[in-house]
């Protein structure tokens with residue numbers, strides 16, 4: 001009997017934001033392989049939900065951490081032995097989650113794969129801070145970008161100069177430690193220093209914190225507050241779209 005891999009999204013962190021489909025799959029899967037990014041609250045509930053084997057790919061494996069190659073090989077191994085595997089990723093598996101790469105790897109080896117979407121933190125983190133990504137007359141377009149790379153690095157895949165010139169909302173994932181150079185690059189290329197900005201740390205989790213500011217000071221405010229990954233930053237007029245939500249720092 002052939003096995004199958006479900007590439008599933010766990011949502012941004014709050015266990016109740018996981019879909020019923022994912023939850024049902026977790027209950028019956030032979031093997032669940034999850035990342036650390038799914039957050040502690042979900043990790044803590046997994047042993048109660050899952051009846052099969054639980055593998056934390058965010059943990060160390062023997063003398064080293066799981067590499068992407070280890071994970072790919074393990075997925076193939078488990079599915080090839082006829083098991084039903086849930087590969088559980090933070091947010092949505094196809095938004096900066098390497099879901100695409102894992103799916104190609106499995107498909108090339110003839111393994112059946114089904115993607116089960118999750119709520120991405122790119123949308124849920126701003127939402128948890130009362131920030132709509134689009135709003136009539138405020139923002140009609142959204143750009144999701146990784147802040148993982150140093151914007152001053154040569155050969156960077158992200159063209160911050162171009163992004164500075166695009167209207168609308170900018171959502172930066174994996175950018176907490178690079179927020180300084182990113183803001184600088186955006187301002188140097190023409191984005192207004194007074195562009196509203198907000199960073200949401202550990203959105204939808206109990207420890208969620210929100211820091212608000214403007215493009216010119218968001219990096220220093222985030223640093224001063226001691227914000228740590230995972231955090232998502234939103235830039236654009238939408239940050240102040242719902243003033244009734246309050247602008248206090250948490």
Ligand code: SAH
Nearest residue numbers: 091092095097120121173174202203231232
């Ligand atoms: N596939 C994931 C994103 C993976 S990249 C998704 O769709 O959400 C990892 C980045 O996601 C983090 O660096 C951070 O920017 C963001 N992120 C994940 N969980 C988050 C959370 N609870 N709060 C804020 N940002 C989060």
